[in-house]
Amino acid sequence: MDSLNFNFKCTVCGSIVSRPLPTCPYCSGLVTVEYKEYAYRIDRSKPGIWRYSSLLPRFNEMISRGEGLTPVSKVEGVLVKNERKNPTGSYADRASAVIASYIRDANLEYVTTSYVDDFTYSLTFYLKDTVKIEILIEDLHQASFDDLLKFIGNEGVELALRRGMSVRDDTIEYVNPLTIEGLKTIIFEIYERGLNVENIVVPMETGVLAYSLAKGIEDLRRSGLDVNYNVVAAMIGDSRGQVVVSRPEIRIFHVEGYEVLKVLSKLAKRGFITKPISAASYAVAENLGSSIAVITMGFKPYKVTLRERRLKDVIFKVLSERGPLTAYGVWRENPRYTLRGYYKALKSMELRGDVCSEVVLKGARRVKLYKLC
Numbered sequence: 001m002d003s004l005n006f007n008f009k010c011t012v013c014g015s016i017v018s019r020p021l022p023t024c025p026y027c028s029g030l031v032t033v034e035y036k037e038y039a040y041r042i043d044r045s046k047p048g049i050w051r052y053s054s055l056l057p058r059f060n061e062m063i064s065r066g067e068g069l070t071p072v073s074k075v076e077g078v079l080v081k082n083e084r085k086n087p088t089g090s091y092a093d094r095a096s097a098v099i100a101s102y103i104r105d106a107n108l109e110y111v112t113t114s115y116v117d118d119f120t121y122s123l124t125f126y127l128k129d130t131v132k133i134e135i136l137i138e139d140l141h142q143a144s145f146d147d148l149l150k151f152i153g154n155e156g157v158e159l160a161l162r163r164g165m166s167v168r169d170d171t172i173e174y175v176n177p178l179t180i181e182g183l184k185t186i187i188f189e190i191y192e193r194g195l196n197v198e199n200i201v202v203p204m205e206t207g208v209l210a211y212s213l214a215k216g217i218e219d220l221r222r223s224g225l226d227v228n229y230n231v232v233a234a235m236i237g238d239s240r241g242q243v244v245v246s247r248p249e250i251r252i253f254h255v256e257g258y259e260v261l262k263v264l265s266k267l268a269k270r271g272f273i274t275k276p277i278s279a280a281s282y283a284v285a286e287n288l289g290s291s292i293a294v295i296t297m298g299f300k301p302y303k304v305t306l307r308e309r310r311l312k313d314v315i316f317k318v319l320s321e322r323g324p325l326t327a328y329g330v331w332r333e334n335p336r337y338t339l340r341g342y343y344k345a346l347k348s349m350e351l352r353g354d355v356c357s358e359v360v361l362k363g364a365r366r367v368k369l370y371k372l373c
């Protein structure tokens with residue numbers, strides 16, 4: 001075990017524990033990962049979140065299914081990092097990548113986990129065909145119907161009703177030090193992009209996401225970097241009851257239900273679909289200004305005309321062969337469609353994360369280049 005670059009350490013009494021336990025066996029404090037050395041390096045040869053492996057736990061294998069590097073775009077004037085673009089559609093995939101790597105490293109053939117919306121499905125996706133999972137469900141009413149259908153169709157998954165609390169050697173719960181390590185990579189991506197914002201606004205349910213981002217900032221500072229983001233957590237009404245972890249530097253904002261509904265309908269009218277808790281983060285980011293909201297957002301299915309679909313195909317082809325290009329540059333390659341048509345299509349494709357862009361200086365002018373992501 002000498003090659004370990006970290007310890008699982010209790011944040012309260014400082015005890016070191018051997019497994020990713022949700023809480024310390026001696027004092028019930030939160031357990032997190034402490035590194036032996038802090039250095040922020042980007043390794044672009046590594047897949048997914050593992051580009052930040054210098055500040056992630058070191059395992060024999062780095063399991064990735066393409067999580068991370070989610071797109072940042074402006075939605076009605078608010079900067080948004082859309083975590084929906086992860087493989088199973090949520091930021092939980094970042095946690096699953098780290099947990100699955102740990103499980104492989106520890107040679108576990110079987111794990112038990114309590115059902116948590118988004119997270120459990122993500123974990124089954126990352127462990128598919130390698131490890132059997134027993135999912136404990138406390139209350140069938142809480143389990144999403146879509147998730148249940150996916151579990152029932154998966155041979156490696158066993159469903160059971162939860163009876164009392166018991167932590168066994170093979171138990172991996174959502175709240176654990178590895179989840180925090182995976183989720184904190186959101187902050188690394190924001191830092192790597194050099195986004196000039198003061199606040200990073202996240203939805204607060206259990207508080208694990210906000211905690212993880214705050215830890216990510218701490219890890220960057222311990223690596224000697226000057227990082228000055230505030231982590232801001234958005235909550236609907238006063239739902240403090242669900243919060244299991246927090247840190248003093250996290251600012252919490254309560255958004256009233258009617259305000260959430262207003263944002264939901266404003267976004268829906270413009271074609272964006274999101275969960276109430278994401279809408280709350282969006283509302284806080286909008287009010288604070290100088291913020292980025294970390295949310296999951298989808299798009300209303302819309303009818304695409306044959307012409308629009310062809311235009312999109314042309315754009316993909318041109319960008320894959322000649323990109324990065326400006327909208328004008330794309331039009332020059334294939335002037336069969338109008339320049340205005342290209343502008344419109346590229347803007348909508350970027351918003352949906354179908355293409356990416358970068359702004360570069362051309363002489364004294366800033367130009368936007370589009371490319372495949």
Ligand SMILES: [Zn+2]
Binds near residue numbers: 011024029
């Ligand atoms: Zn302790």
